[in-house]
Amino acid sequence: MILPPTPAAVNRPCRFKEKSDDAKPACGRPRRWIDTHMPLTVFSENGTPRVNLAGDLLAVLDGAQADLRFVVSPYLGPEMDAMIAGPEGVEAASQFIHRTVCAVPGRLYGACMVNPHFLDASLKTMDRCFGEWGFVLLGEMLQYIMHYRMDSAPVRRLVEQAAAFDAPVQVHISTSNRAQGRFASGVEELEDFLNLAERVPEARYLLAHLVGSPKDDPPVIATYLDIIEKRLGGWPENFWAEIIRFHSPGVPVALARIPHEKLRAGTDWCA
Numbered sequence: 001m002i003l004p005p006t007p008a009a010v011n012r013p014c015r016f017k018e019k020s021d022d023a024k025p026a027c028g029r030p031r032r033w034i035d036t037h038m039p040l041t042v043f044s045e046n047g048t049p050r051v052n053l054a055g056d057l058l059a060v061l062d063g064a065q066a067d068l069r070f071v072v073s074p075y076l077g078p079e080m081d082a083m084i085a086g087p088e089g090v091e092a093a094s095q096f097i098h099r100t101v102c103a104v105p106g107r108l109y110g111a112c113m114v115n116p117h118f119l120d121a122s123l124k125t126m127d128r129c130f131g132e133w134g135f136v137l138l139g140e141m142l143q144y145i146m147h148y149r150m151d152s153a154p155v156r157r158l159v160e161q162a163a164a165f166d167a168p169v170q171v172h173i174s175t176s177n178r179a180q181g182r183f184a185s186g187v188e189e190l191e192d193f194l195n196l197a198e199r200v201p202e203a204r205y206l207l208a209h210l211v212g213s214p215k216d217d218p219p220v221i222a223t224y225l226d227i228i229e230k231r232l233g234g235w236p237e238n239f240w241a242e243i244i245r246f247h248s249p250g251v252p253v254a255l256a257r258i259p260h261e262k263l264r265a266g267t268d269w270c271a
């Protein structure tokens with residue numbers, strides 16, 4: 001298991017129904033890969049509804065040469081639109097993820113996306129996601145889409161709650177240091193996040209697609225690592241980073257500067 005389950009999740013229904021009791025690779029058994037970043041929506045890119053989303057996902061997983069598993073969260077689409085529009089949407093989005101995870105038991109794990117603008121609904125949703133359904137992380141935190149700062153009182157409250165559930169927090173940082181939403185750059189997103197991380201050091205953080213774009217040359221990750229190392233003195237024990245593309249020139253930089261056990265595969269391959 002790449003991301004450990006939350007203690008509250010053990011023996012809960014609809015999660016971690018392993019195909020096998022043994023999570024360790026063994027001779028003759030396909031290697032297990034967990035993609036920590038798989039956004040989902042019920043609509044395909046051409047706008048048509050997916051009538052068999054769970055079946056389609058299962059076909060992808062079964063077609064892999066490995067014991068492939070996905071951590072799934074809402075993607076741009078009606079589920080996220082509803083999350084932005086009102087508190088009911090926050091709960092509905094996680095229900096959608098829960099239904100999908102339950103339809104593919106043991107192969108999908110839930111990520112609990114919230115909107116800090118609706119703090120009460122977000123906390124209630126987290127109680128259900130982590131206390132009842134055994135979701136494995138909070139996020140992705142989409143500050144640039146939902147227009148909030150990570151370094152803000154509502155987000156601190158949510159992240160403290162995630163830490164209480166022992167759930168990592170997946171945080172968006174631009175793969176290409178672009179201006180996004182109300183952020184002038186990925187560096188601004190990173191610095192806003194680091195302000196939060198310094199205030200809530202007890203949380204664990206998964207930096208989404210930090211090891212970035214294949215087009216980046218020089219790699220953006222080098223700039224990001226300079227900032228992290230300057231502020232925190234190195235790669236913190238409670239930080240993990242996702243590799244979104246393994247042919248990115250940022251990958252050798254990440255391998256040279258980030259402890260390898262702190263790297264995760266998070267493709268952000270939107271289904």
Ligand SMILES: [Zn+2]
Pocket residue numbers: 140171172173208209
């Ligand atoms: Zn992202």
